[in-house]
Amino acid sequence: MxxxxxxxxxxxxxxxxxxxxxxxxxxxxxxxxxxxxxxSLTAENGREIVLYRVRPGEICLQTFGCLVNHGAYxxxxxxxxxxxxxxxxxxxxxxxxxxxxxxxxxxxSAVAARFADLERLVEDVALSSIEERLARxxxxxxxxxxxxxxxxxxxxxxxxxxxxxxxxxxxxxxxDGLVAVERGHIALVDPEGLKxxxxxxx
Amino acid sequence: MxxxxxxxxxxxxxxxxxxxxxxxxxxxxxxxxxxxxxxSLTAENGREIVLYRVRPGEICLQTFGCLVNHGAYxxxxxxxxxxxxxxxxxxxxxxxxxxxxxxxxxxxSAVAARFADLERLVEDVALSSIEERLARxxxxxxxxxxxxxxxxxxxxxxxxxxxxxxxxxxxxxxxDGLVAVERGHIALVDPEGLKxxxxxxx
Numbered sequence: 001m002x003x004x005x006x007x008x009x010x011x012x013x014x015x016x017x018x019x020x021x022x023x024x025x026x027x028x029x030x031x032x033x034x035x036x037x038x039x040s041l042t043a044e045n046g047r048e049i050v051l052y053r054v055r056p057g058e059i060c061l062q063t064f065g066c067l068v069n070h071g072a073y074x075x076x077x078x079x080x081x082x083x084x085x086x087x088x089x090x091x092x093x094x095x096x097x098x099x100x101x102x103x104x105x106x107x108x109s110a111v112a113a114r115f116a117d118l119e120r121l122v123e124d125v126a127l128s129s130i131e132e133r134l135a136r137x138x139x140x141x142x143x144x145x146x147x148x149x150x151x152x153x154x155x156x157x158x159x160x161x162x163x164x165x166x167x168x169x170x171x172x173x174x175x176d177g178l179v180a181v182e183r184g185h186i187a188l189v190d191p192e193g194l195k196x197x198x199x200x201x202x
Numbered sequence: 203m204x205x206x207x208x209x210x211x212x213x214x215x216x217x218x219x220x221x222x223x224x225x226x227x228x229x230x231x232x233x234x235x236x237x238x239x240x241x242s243l244t245a246e247n248g249r250e251i252v253l254y255r256v257r258p259g260e261i262c263l264q265t266f267g268c269l270v271n272h273g274a275y276x277x278x279x280x281x282x283x284x285x286x287x288x289x290x291x292x293x294x295x296x297x298x299x300x301x302x303x304x305x306x307x308x309x310x311s312a313v314a315a316r317f318a319d320l321e322r323l324v325e326d327v328a329l330s331s332i333e334e335r336l337a338r339x340x341x342x343x344x345x346x347x348x349x350x351x352x353x354x355x356x357x358x359x360x361x362x363x364x365x366x367x368x369x370x371x372x373x374x375x376x377x378d379g380l381v382a383v384e385r386g387h388i389a390l391v392d393p394e395g396l397k398x399x400x401x402x403x404x
Contacts, residue, residue, distance in 0.1 A: 041321065043329035051324060065314035068307075074321065101300065105270075111313060112267035118320045119243065119276065122253060125328040126362030127245035160328025 008092070010084050019077040026066035026073065028087040032056050035083035040157060041075045049125070049160035051075055052117050059110035061118075067093060125160050133159040134169050135198040138179070138188060148186045155186075210294070212286050221279040228268035228275065230289040234258050237285035242359065243277045251327070251362035253277055254319050261312035263320075269295060327362050335361040336371050337400040340381065340390060350388045357388075 010033055013019070019037060020026075030037075037054040039062055054060045054077075062075050067090055088096070096103040124133055137158045141148045148155075152170065156163045170186065173179045178194055180187040188194060212235055215221070221239060222228075232239075239256040241264055256262045256279075264277050269292055290298070298305040326335055339360045343350045350357075354372065358365045372388065375381045380396055382389040390396060 041325055041329075043325050047329045049324065049328045051321065061314075061317045064310075065317055068310040068314045074318070097306070098303065104299070108266075108270040112263075112270045112273075115263045115267055115317070115320070116276070118317070118324065119253065121324055122251065122320065122327065122362075123243055123245050125324065126251045127243075127249045160324075 008086050008088060010086055013079050013083040013085065015079050015082045017079040017083075019079060020062070020073045021076050022072070022074050024073045026063055026071075026090075028063075028089040029067055029093040030054070030060050030063050031086045031088060032058070033084040033086065035079065035081040035085075037077050037083065038080040039075050039077045047160065047162065048157045050158050051121070052114060053080065057106075057110070059107065059114055061111065061114045064107075064111065130159070130161060130165055130169055131172075131197055132200065133161070134166060134173075135178075135194045138186065139191065139194055139198055142188055142191075146188045146191065148188065149184065150186070151184060210288050210290060212288050215281050215285040215287065217281050217284045219281040219285075221281060222264070222275045223278050224274070224276050226275045228265055228273075228292075230265075230291040231269055231295040232256070232262050232265050233288045233290060234260065235286040235288065237281065237283040237287075239279050239285065240282040241277050241279045249362070249364065250359045252360050253323070254316060255282065259312070261309065261316055263313065263316045266309075266313065332361070332363060332367055332371055333374075333399055334402065335363070336368060336375070337380075337396045340388065341393065341396055341400055344390055344393070348390045348393065350390065351386065352388070353386060 013035075015035075019030075022042075032054055033056060035055075037060065038050060039052055039054065039060060040048050040050045042048045052061070060077065062073050062077065065071065066073055097107065124136065128136075134155065137155060138148050141150060141158070150158070152166045153163050155170075156166045159166070170179060170181050173194075174181050176193070178188075178190045178197075180189050215237075217237075221232075224244075234256055235258060237257075239262065240252060241254055241256065241262060242250050242252045244250045254263070262279065264275050264279065267273065268275055299309065326338065330338075336357065339357060340350050343352060343360070352360070354368045355365050357372075358368045361368070372381060372383050375396075376383050378395070380390075380392045380399075382391050
């Protein structure tokens with residue numbers, strides 16, 4: 001890769017590509033132009049949870065951490081969709097942080113926003129029931145629509161639970177007329193009912 | 203408060219003082235010289251979890267977030283011990299970030315370290331059993347010693363669980379000869395046994 005800033009070219013990466021794994025070194029600061037990176041963590045016991053997604057304008061805190069502390073990744077990053085991204089090498093990243101107030105401000109804002117996401121995740125997993133967490137995940141993944149295209153396994157990763165727990169809870173939702181469970185996807189039959197479960201105190 | 207950098211004076215704050223609450227505005231960037239700030243989150247259902255502690259050399263990400271995005275706090279910060287700290291006003295904070303590479307590098311490192319802590323917390327609460335989480339919390343709070351000075355309620359807040367769950371698990375630990383439960387504190391009778399529970403895969 002050339003050292004000149006002008007030489008940083010967008011890269012197209014196909015869906016499903018593993019961008020980094022735990023213990024990988026960091027190639028540079030990643031700026032996503034299009035698509036979504038999913039960053040997830042696998043625990044000692046083999047269970048997995050989605051930490052966050054990186055979309056255009058957002059930051060991968062894992063990459064930030066590796067760059068700043070010259071460390072390695074501790075989570076896995078995968079192209080959830082086809083991606084277009086730029087990789088800013090470490091030296092150029094440092095130069096922009098120093099010389100470009102606007103770059104720095106965007107970086108800080110993205111870090112702060114990402115932190116707020118993680119705080120919500122902690123609140124979610126530490127303080128909410130499986131019922132609440134699964135209702136929220138379904139609404140989030142439906143993105144305003146009525147269909148979630150995810151396996152029970154993927155939903156378990158989404159909320160940091162086990163597949164069997166998700167299947168049992170989906171069964172309960174189906175009996176209550178909230179969802180219809182089909183092979184590989186879940187139809188949201190009663191989104192308002194799910195919203196009520198997702199935020200019981202509101 | 204004077205605008206001159208030289209005018210920032212250390213402030214002594216007694217233990218138990220609430221430094222900020224959700225929706226409070228941010229007075230400035232906090233640098234802790236001595237003592238510990240405990241930052242915790244209370245969920246819609248009233249349950250509470252400790253997000254992190256701020257010790258000398260560490261950063262309050264809540265404060266960073268408020269400063270960067272001109273927002274308000276979303277968690278509570280309390281002086282867990284007597285404190286000595288400096289409050290750097292927003293303008294002076296921005297000046298130092300721009301003009302002082304060393305200040306900026308320390309800030310970035312502290313942000314990255316704090317993020318790694320939060321990631322561990324997510325892993326802990328999402329993917330570990332109550333038994334594992336409580337064993338880890340006891341070892342962490344004992345700080346290498348054999349005594350934890352905390353109520354069951356405080357331990358519940360530490361691991362994001364309910365007091366009754368903590369009492370039941372402590373009872374099980376006591377029956378297994380791992381701890382001795384006394385009024386207001388817990389003696390670690392078998393720290394090696396607790397370490398084994400805390401990291402079952404190692």
